[in-house]
Amino acid sequence: DVKVTQSSRYLVKRTGEKVFLECVQDMDHENMFWYRQDPGLGLRLIYFSYDVKMKEKGDIPEGYSVSREKKERFSLILESASTNQTSMYLCASSRSGVTNVLTFGAGSRLTVL
């Protein structure tokens, strides 16, 4: 069963901490994405990647960075976590091509105190 795995389902961090959210896919997908999900706002794209070592800013990149050193792994980094980054973070992957659908991980719920 193909899937996208997010390493942490629940995290609690303190303001100012550096946070790493890891995502691994086993489908050999070219594209990987990080979304943030907040009630009433739907999914907002933070960063995406079309290839190894390649990254593109999404709609809300401020306060985040990403790393894609290997095709299967896409990491989201919060350099200095803030309370307004408390949210659900969803990783997704897809094959290249505009008609290809996204496969999502189960999500990582981050609370910043």
Next chain:
Amino acid sequence: AQSVTQLDSQVPVFEEAPVELRCNYSSSVSVYLFWYVQYPNQGLQLLLKYLSGSTLVKGINGFEAEFNKSQTSFHLRKPSVHISDTAEYFCAVRGYSSASKIIFGSGTRLSIRP
């Protein structure tokens, strides 16, 4: 650029009743349309998609959606819902261009009453 509007943030219905979840989009170019479902404590999964051809699209779990270009809508329907359909539903749109990104609506939470 594209945008998606899901007017209903919550839709309560009784079990075995029909349901329609509304989705309207805005775009200056032709688009592909999707519905995703998120069950409690899970990620999103594809329910159905419209790429071309017949405007009535059938998806998983008995859901279907109709693409209406003149009204720029892609409403999701099911003739008889079950408790297991309790979830949040997201409409999404993407333009034909390879540079186009998928845009999600704000979601509609479907709650089923026994």
